[in-house]
Amino acid sequence: xxxxxxxxxxxxxxxxxxxxxxxxxxxxxxxxxxxxxxxxxxxxxxxxxxxxxxxxxxxxxxxxxxxxx
Numbered sequence: 001x002x003x004x005x006x007x008x009x010x011x012x013x014x015x016x017x018x019x020x021x022x023x024x025x026x027x028x029x030x031x032x033x034x035x036x037x038x039x040x041x042x043x044x045x046x047x048x049x050x051x052x053x054x055x056x057x058x059x060x061x062x063x064x065x066x067x068x069x
Contacts, residue, residue, distance in 0.1 A: 001046040001063075008045065024055050042068050 044067050051060040
């Protein structure tokens with residue numbers, strides 16, 4: 001997210017379980033890699049992570065701030 005609140009990038013399905021088994025996995029691993037362009041304005045940005053537990057029907061959202069210098 002930009003400092004003003006506008007979205008800079010979205011990845012709605014960043015991780016998804018592809019295989020099926022009798023017992024569901026406790027977690028689906030994921031990796032985040034940001035490739036920032038040189039023309040990105042310096043300032044404070046935020047990463048908003050939304051997690052969905054399909055088995056327990058629960059949602060979690062966390063915001064983490066970082067600075068581009």
